[in-house]
Amino acid sequence: MARACILYCWFIVCFALSSSARDVLEDDLYLVGTSIALSNAPNSTTASFDPREATIASVQHALFHQGVSCRTIVQSFLDRIEAYDKQGPYLNAVITTNPNALTYADELDQKLAESGFVPGALHCVPTILKDNYDTFDMPTTGGSLSLKGAQPAVDASAVQRIRAAGAVIIAKANLHEFAISGLTISSVLGQTKNPYDLTRTPGGSSGGTGASVAASFAVMGTGTDTVNSIRSPTSANSLVGIRPTRGLVSRDGIVPLSYTQDAIGPLARTVFDAATLLGVMAGYNPGDNVSALGVGQYQDYASYALQGARNLSLFQGLRVGVVDILVNQTESDPEVYQVNKVFNATLATLNQAGATILHVTDPTLDITHLSAVFDVQIYEFRTELDNYLQNYNGTVPANSLDEIVSQNLYEKGDAYTGAFMRNATVPLNNETNPEYFTRRSGIDGLRTQLALRFAEQNLDVMFYPHQSRLVVPIGSPTQSGRNGLVAALTGLPAIGVPGGFSEPTDTAPIGVPVGVEFMGRPFTEARLVEIAAAFERLTRARRAPLSTWEIV
Ligand SMILES: *[C@@H]1O[C@H](CO)[C@@H](O)[C@H](O)[C@H]1NC(C)=O
Ligand SMILES: *[C@@H]1O[C@H](CO)[C@@H](O)[C@H](O)[C@H]1NC(C)=O
Ligand SMILES: *[C@@H]1O[C@H](CO)[C@@H](O)[C@H](O)[C@H]1NC(C)=O
Ligand SMILES: *[C@@H]1O[C@H](CO)[C@@H](O)[C@H](O)[C@H]1NC(C)=O
Ligand SMILES: *[C@@H]1O[C@H](CO)[C@@H](O)[C@H](O)[C@H]1NC(C)=O
Ligand SMILES: *[C@@H]1O[C@H](CO)[C@@H](O)[C@H](O)[C@H]1NC(C)=O
Numbered sequence: 266m267a268r269a270c271i272l273y274c275w276f277i278v279c280f281a282l283s284s285s286a287r288d289v290l291e292d293d294l295y296l297v298g299t300s301i302a303l304s305n306a307p308n309s310t311t312a313s314f315d316p317r318e319a320t321i322a323s324v325q326h327a328l329f330h331q332g333v334s335c336r337t338i339v340q341s342f343l344d345r346i347e348a349y350d351k352q353g354p355y356l357n358a359v360i361t362t363n364p365n366a367l368t369y370a371d372e373l374d375q376k377l378a379e380s381g382f383v384p385g386a387l388h389c390v391p392t393i394l395k396d397n398y399d400t401f402d403m404p405t406t407g408g409s410l411s412l413k414g415a416q417p418a419v420d421a422s423a424v425q426r427i428r429a430a431g432a433v434i435i436a437k438a439n440l441h442e443f444a445i446s447g448l449t450i451s452s453v454l455g456q457t458k459n460p461y462d463l464t465r466t467p468g469g470s471s472g473g474t475g476a477s478v479a480a481s482f483a484v485m486g487t488g489t490d491t492v493n494s495i496r497s498p499t500s501a502n503s504l505v506g507i508r509p510t511r512g513l514v515s516r517d518g519i520v521p522l523s524y525t526q527d528a529i530g531p532l533a534r535t536v537f538d539a540a541t542l543l544g545v546m547a548g549y550n551p552g553d554n555v556s557a558l559g560v561g562q563y564q565d566y567a568s569y570a571l572q573g574a575r576n577l578s579l580f581q582g583l584r585v586g587v588v589d590i591l592v593n594q595t596e597s598d599p600e601v602y603q604v605n606k607v608f609n610a611t612l613a614t615l616n617q618a619g620a621t622i623l624h625v626t627d628p629t630l631d632i633t634h635l636s637a638v639f640d641v642q643i644y645e646f647r648t649e650l651d652n653y654l655q656n657y658n659g660t661v662p663a664n665s666l667d668e669i670v671s672q673n674l675y676e677k678g679d680a681y682t683g684a685f686m687r688n689a690t691v692p693l694n695n696e697t698n699p700e701y702f703t704r705r706s707g708i709d710g711l712r713t714q715l716a717l718r719f720a721e722q723n724l725d726v727m728f729y730p731h732q733s734r735l736v737v738p739i740g741s742p743t744q745s746g747r748n749g750l751v752a753a754l755t756g757l758p759a760i761g762v763p764g765g766f767s768e769p770t771d772t773a774p775i776g777v778p779v780g781v782e783f784m785g786r787p788f789t790e791a792r793l794v795e796i797a798a799a800f801e802r803l804t805r806a807r808r809a810p811l812s813t814w815e816i817v
């Protein structure tokens with residue numbers, strides 16, 4: 266009786282779409298990235314669950330149609346963390362596993378057995394959070410020993426929304442210290458490795474989330490992005506990640522870096538899952554006044570993902586603007602050549618599908634130039650972090666950036682981060698410095714400049730490789746060649762999707778992932794998701810890493 270009702274509710278809630286959309290969900294999206302896993306599909310009579318490459322749909326199919334318990338599902342992901350994070354390939358991506366994860370799973374199993382219960386969009390979906398998202402049930406360190414043991418009393422509002430949708434927060438992931446750089450080294454945990462090539466970084470700063478989602482430690486996860494930090498691990502781990510338009514998702518309860526440039530968003534293995542998580546996270550909260558800009562803009566992104574996946578004719582006449590300056594021409598460097606080869610192949614695919622490839626030939630969009638002239642992180646970091654620490658509800662071991670810098674607990678093997686933090690304490694670097702105002706008004710100009718570039722050629726999207734070289738090896742001083750700053754400064758939305766892989770090598774048995782990025786006009790996430798889902802369907806470029814492929 267209860268089971269019948271559950272199935273009924275599931276159809277009402279989750280499949281309240283046209284029947285053809287439902288077919289796509291079951292026949293196609295469920296299978297995206299899971300073609301290998303399928304041969305090991307869970308045997309319903311034994312009610313086990315294979316978490317590898319699992320999606321929201323496959324988790325919920327197991328729960329609602331195969332009688333697998335949420336406890337079994339959550340345990341299967343915990344087992345993978347246990348098997349691969351601090352032994353074997355030793356990805357070193359997880360700072361804290363949630364001691365309550367199985368208790369939450371049991372609660373969800375219980376609720377599902379109650380008649381009349383309507384499961385949320387993320388019911389029992391194991392989710393990992395970057396460890397700069399406040400959580401009431403786990404510490405939030407920002408990756409820094411200076412915040413070790415910091416325990417917020419309340420969740421960030423995005424985390425509240427994720428839990429309310431039924432997700433199980435399974436763990437907190439490593440990040441580059443305070444999200445300042447792109448290598449994913451922190452004083453709390455050290456270096457996270459890339460599961461596709463254990464000698465390379467996973468990108469960053471949300472690299473712990475990226476490696477974890479790639480390795481199926483969770484179905485999906487969250488990141489923060491001040492310059493590149495969602496899209497860089499997205500690119501380096503064959504994932505989908507969304508940097509939303511400034512204001513779409515409230516940043517309250519997130520360890521801050523920059524008032525102007527910070528954004529938060531999802532990472533997942535499929536466009537549908539990333540879109541679903543974005544829809545859950547989007548929302549206003551007065552704790553972040555910028556989030557007022559998003560009111561009235563929210564859409565059902567998941568339904569646009571379905572629509573895109575079933576409509577490859579959307580490429581007919583789609584106007585795609587390649588941003589030329591974001592492609593490195595020095596192809597004598599093999600790290601560049603490999604990226605260009607993949608990027609060119611995606612252009613050929615788009616072209617074949619009917620897209621019109623145009624070129625944005627604006628040399629001022631050069632990243633080195635934009636960074637030197639417009640980036641405002643150094644002026645905002647101290648004010649923002651001090652606000653966060655001084656309005657803390659809970660227990661936090663430091664009250665200001667000055668205190669953190671004087672304690673000197675923050676720096677491990679990464680000269681850039683320490684220099685940035687010390688620089689941010691220099692009194693001149695503050696929000697009343699005239700240079701800060703010059704940069705803020707420069708950013709306004711840049712936003713108009715981008716709008717013009719879209720308008721001049723009537724572009725639907727701009728397109729470029731996220732990183733113009735392969736993600737850097739462990740030990741490199743910085744994560745060079747990334748193109749995320751254009752969207753980060755202007756607040757435009759961008760979605761990263763798998764483009765392909767470099768040639769295999771001894772350390773990268775299936776090659777290193779290469780990600781491509783679509784950028785749109787403000788608040789066009791629905792359109793971006795639709796295009797990305799069609800692109801995903803067309804290219805099917807996502808592959809799981811071999812280093813964590815064995816069943817545990
Ligand atoms: C599923 O498990 C049952 C019981 O262990 C077994 O009899 C059956 O052959 C299995 N089916 C498949 C497809 O493996
Ligand atoms: C801190 O959080 C607790 C737990 O949610 C809440 O009861 C309390 O009102 C909050 N305190 C402040 C000062 O916001
Ligand atoms: C928004 O909040 C910031 C602090 O985070 C503050 O500096 C700014 O004045 C606020 N703006 C408005 C319009 O309230
Ligand atoms: C597919 O996309 C094209 C172009 O965006 C649109 O004109 C058409 O209506 C779409 N078809 C369906 C079935 O949604
Ligand atoms: C990619 O295409 C561009 C433009 O056609 C060409 O100049 C470049 O050499 C190509 N690179 C690779 C690696 O195929
Ligand atoms: C720190 O400031 C010095 C002096 O202005 C500058 O040369 C250096 O590039 C800055 N480094 C960082 C990471 O901000």
Ligand SMILES: *[C@@H]1O[C@H](CO)[C@@H](O)[C@H](O)[C@H]1NC(C)=O
Binds near residue numbers: 692699
């Ligand atoms: C902020 O920087 C300006 C220089 O631009 C300086 O005059 C002022 O004293 C600084 N304010 C603080 C609080 O350090």
Ligand SMILES: *[C@@H]1O[C@H](CO)[C@@H](O)[C@H](O)[C@H]1NC(C)=O
Binds near residue numbers: 733
């Ligand atoms: C392009 O690649 C070359 C060779 O690796 C490198 O020296 C150069 O800095 C790169 N340019 C950009 C803008 O990243």
